[in-house]
Amino acid sequence: MSVTVTRPPGRNSPCPCGSGKKYKRCCGTGVGANPSMTPREILNEALKWAESGDFSTAAGLYRQVLESTPGDAVALAGLGQCLCWMRETEEGLAHLRLAARKLKGPARKNGDPSALLQLAAQLQHWGDITTSLDLARQAIAIRPGFFNGYHVLSLGLAGLNRTDEALEAALRANRLAPDEPNSAIHRAILEMAGGDLGTARRLLEGVTARFSEIEQPRAYLELGRVLDKAGEYDKAFECLVNAGRGHQALPEVRALDRDFIFRLIERHKRGFVAESLSRPHPQVYQDGLPSPVFLLGFFRSGTTLSQQVMDTHPRLITSDEHDFIYDVRTELARITRHGEDIAAKLGMLDSDGIKHLRRYYWLKVEKSFGLPAKDEVFLDKTTMNSVDIGMIDFLFPDAKVIFALRDPRDILISAFMQSMRPTATTIHLLDWQGAARLYAAVMDLWLQVRPRLRLKYIELRYEDVVTNFRPTYERVFDFLSLDWTDSAHQFHHLAAGKVIATPSFSEVSRPLYQSSVGRWRKYAHYYPIVEDRLSPFLRAFGYPPF
Numbered sequence: 001m002s003v004t005v006t007r008p009p010g011r012n013s014p015c016p017c018g019s020g021k022k023y024k025r026c027c028g029t030g031v032g033a034n035p036s037m038t039p040r041e042i043l044n045e046a047l048k049w050a051e052s053g054d055f056s057t058a059a060g061l062y063r064q065v066l067e068s069t070p071g072d073a074v075a076l077a078g079l080g081q082c083l084c085w086m087r088e089t090e091e092g093l094a095h096l097r098l099a100a101r102k103l104k105g106p107a108r109k110n111g112d113p114s115a116l117l118q119l120a121a122q123l124q125h126w127g128d129i130t131t132s133l134d135l136a137r138q139a140i141a142i143r144p145g146f147f148n149g150y151h152v153l154s155l156g157l158a159g160l161n162r163t164d165e166a167l168e169a170a171l172r173a174n175r176l177a178p179d180e181p182n183s184a185i186h187r188a189i190l191e192m193a194g195g196d197l198g199t200a201r202r203l204l205e206g207v208t209a210r211f212s213e214i215e216q217p218r219a220y221l222e223l224g225r226v227l228d229k230a231g232e233y234d235k236a237f238e239c240l241v242n243a244g245r246g247h248q249a250l251p252e253v254r255a256l257d258r259d260f261i262f263r264l265i266e267r268h269k270r271g272f273v274a275e276s277l278s279r280p281h282p283q284v285y286q287d288g289l290p291s292p293v294f295l296l297g298f299f300r301s302g303t304t305l306s307q308q309v310m311d312t313h314p315r316l317i318t319s320d321e322h323d324f325i326y327d328v329r330t331e332l333a334r335i336t337r338h339g340e341d342i343a344a345k346l347g348m349l350d351s352d353g354i355k356h357l358r359r360y361y362w363l364k365v366e367k368s369f370g371l372p373a374k375d376e377v378f379l380d381k382t383t384m385n386s387v388d389i390g391m392i393d394f395l396f397p398d399a400k401v402i403f404a405l406r407d408p409r410d411i412l413i414s415a416f417m418q419s420m421r422p423t424a425t426t427i428h429l430l431d432w433q434g435a436a437r438l439y440a441a442v443m444d445l446w447l448q449v450r451p452r453l454r455l456k457y458i459e460l461r462y463e464d465v466v467t468n469f470r471p472t473y474e475r476v477f478d479f480l481s482l483d484w485t486d487s488a489h490q491f492h493h494l495a496a497g498k499v500i501a502t503p504s505f506s507e508v509s510r511p512l513y514q515s516s517v518g519r520w521r522k523y524a525h526y527y528p529i530v531e532d533r534l535s536p537f538l539r540a541f542g543y544p545p546f
Contacts, residue, residue: 039065043074055082073102077119084126087327089368093128100131104138113139113146120152129156147176151183154190163193174203181207181215185222192226200226217246221419228417233522240416244430253422253430260424265387265441271343272390273448284351285398289358292365293480294392295381297404298442299429300414302462305491306404307381309465309473312487316480317369318379324364325385325392331360332391346394357395377480384425386442389449397454402476403446406462407543408534409520409527412436436530443537459541466514 037045046061062079065072076099083092096119103115120135136153143149154169170187177183188203204226207219224239247253295310295318297303304320311318329342335353336345349357365378383404385392392399415435420426428434450457458479464472474484520527527534531546538545 039069039072039075043072043078046075046078050078050082055085058082059086071102073099073115076102077122081122087323087364087367089126090370091367093123093126096123096126097128097131100135103135113142113149116142117148117152120156124152124156124159129159132156145176147173147180147183150176151180151186154186158186158190163190166190167194181211181219185215185219188219188226189222192222192229197226197230201230213246213249217243217250218419220246221417225417228522237523237526241432244416244432247422247430248427250422253427256422256424256427258424258427261387261428261438262441265445267341268343268387268390269445269448271341272393273452274343278347279394279397279454280351280354282397284354285358285396287355287358289362290378291398291400292361292396293377293379294385294399294401295379295383295404296386296389296401297383297406298386298411298415298439299383299420299426300411300418301383301404301406302460302465303381303383303404305462305465306402306460306476307379309488309491310379310476312491313377313477313482313485315376315482316379317376318381319365319369321382322364322368322380323382324361324368324380325382325388327364328357328361328395329388329391332357342388342391343394346391354395361395377482384442386446389446389453393449393453393455399455400480401453401455401457402479403457403459404462405459405541407517407520408439408443408537408541409543410462410516410518411439412527412530412534413520413523414516415439432526433530433533436533440533440537443540447540461541463517466517 042061042065046058046065049055049061050058059079059082062075062082065075066079069075076095080092080095080097080099083089083095086092100119100123103119116135116139120132120139123129123132123135133153133156136149136156139146140149140153150169150173154166154173157163157166157169167187167190170183170190173180173183174187184203184207188200188207191197191203192200201223204219204223208216208223211219220239221243224236224243227233227236227239295303295307307318307320310316332342332345335356336348339345365380369378386403389401392401412432412435415429416432418429420429422430425438428438456479458476460472460476469489470484473488477484527546535545537543
């Protein structure tokens with residue numbers, strides 16, 4: 001079946017609705033602002049659309065404000081946020097930085113640091129910690145007694161692994177607002193990182209005793225990590241269970257579709273394992289586009305470590321948990337319009353549709369990384385793209401995949417101990433048996449699709465990385481047709497000053513350690529309940545049995 005790929009007109013093109021206006025002044029806004037509305041009223045309307053998740057409509061309204069008042073800091077920041085959420089990160093950050101420059105002068109005059117700190121938090125979220133730190137320091141200069149200034153400053157410094165400076169700022173924030181739970185939890189995390197387990201424990205136990213069910217789950221989770229480091233493993237596990245229960249009771253978590261990921265995986269198994277999915281002729285893919293590299297696996301399988309090692313290579317550009325493949329899946333849904341079966345949708349595409357999706361992927365990469373990403377070897381490290389391996393193989397048979405493996409038992413305890421943003425996938429890591437079920441579903445999909453892949457892949461074992469570093473990564477670089485670089489040994493120094501989007505940020509900024517291998521044995525008596533789930537994968541991947 002031939003699928004017609006439609007594209008929206010350019011912003012300065014005539015609007016296709018026939019109004020005679022430019023697209024940007026008509027349907028391109030997503031909603032027409034009343035001509036009598038003031039810029040402030042349009043900003044309020046834009047905020048409503050952004051809060052509802054319609055970032056495209058909100059962006060159009062913010063642009064309207066900027067056409068009449070180009071230097072409006074609120075509109076610049078709002079547009080920047082929307083563009084970032086729309087995965088147009090490079091342009092979005094440019095607007096956020098411009099908003100930061102516009103805010104500095106007014107904030108100094110009127111003495112209100114709140115806007116500076118709100119923008120600083122946005123910049124931190126999207127990875128520009130340097131500008132964020134500048135804003136936080138200015139906010140502190142305006143109001144030295146405002147605890148949130150030190151809290152935001154500490155969060156930014158911690159994001160760059162500048163732990164000592166982050167702890168100093170966290171101490172100031174905690175002293176200024178000793179009853180603020182988030183500040184206490186953040187300080188406890190830094191105290192734990194610095195080895196002061198006693199102080200960390202006291203702070204976290206204070207939060208679990210005095211605060212509500214909103215703050216308690218995170219405090220229980222971090223307390224479990226403290227107790228693990230202290231060797232009190234049963235108490236640690238009890239705290240982790242309490243954290244999981246507390247997080248699952250939160251309204252935003254309860255609203256998530258718990259069965260979504262399992263339905264998706266089952267559809268992929270049927271669609272991409274079946275012989276009925278026709279594969280286009282190789283000539284279809286001869287479109288001059290480069291071949292991406294995908295670093296996949298399961299949570300806590302060592303993908304962040306490998307990304308940081310590989311990022312030391314001068315010819316590699318690496319991403320960290322971007323949604324490029326998710327965006328392609330969304331675009332596929334747009335151009336095919338109906339049904340949920342990804343394999344069936346791909347089967348509807350003609351050669352133009354396939355080429356469109358391949359270009360769309362690189363367009364998203366360019367919007368986040370700029371043009372050079374196409375001129376070097378681009379590595380897309382988004383761990384749970386593992387679920388979309390069938391679609392990746394269909395659209396990018398010229399790609400290469402590095403699939404990270406680790407002892408499933410070590411993965412399970414490590415994932416159970418990590419704080420992750422709740423999604424329809426990560427919510428299963430809040431429950432011991434649920435985490436094992438998710439692991440089994442994802443890895444079974446890999447085992448079933450693996451024999452049918454057209455693309456080239458290698459499997460990379462975490463245990464080999466930490467025990468036999470250079471030969472292991474020489475094999476990886478050779479797989480990518482790249483020469484070995486001695487700078488790979490210095491990955492932890494290079495990672496220390498970078499923003500890393502996963503919970504592994506503190507681990508990859510120090511030299512390799514082997515204490516994480518076989519860690520599961522400390523919790524061995526909790527594994528019988530999940531043994532049936534994990535045992536098939538111990539056999540499949542060559543790990544010793546229970």
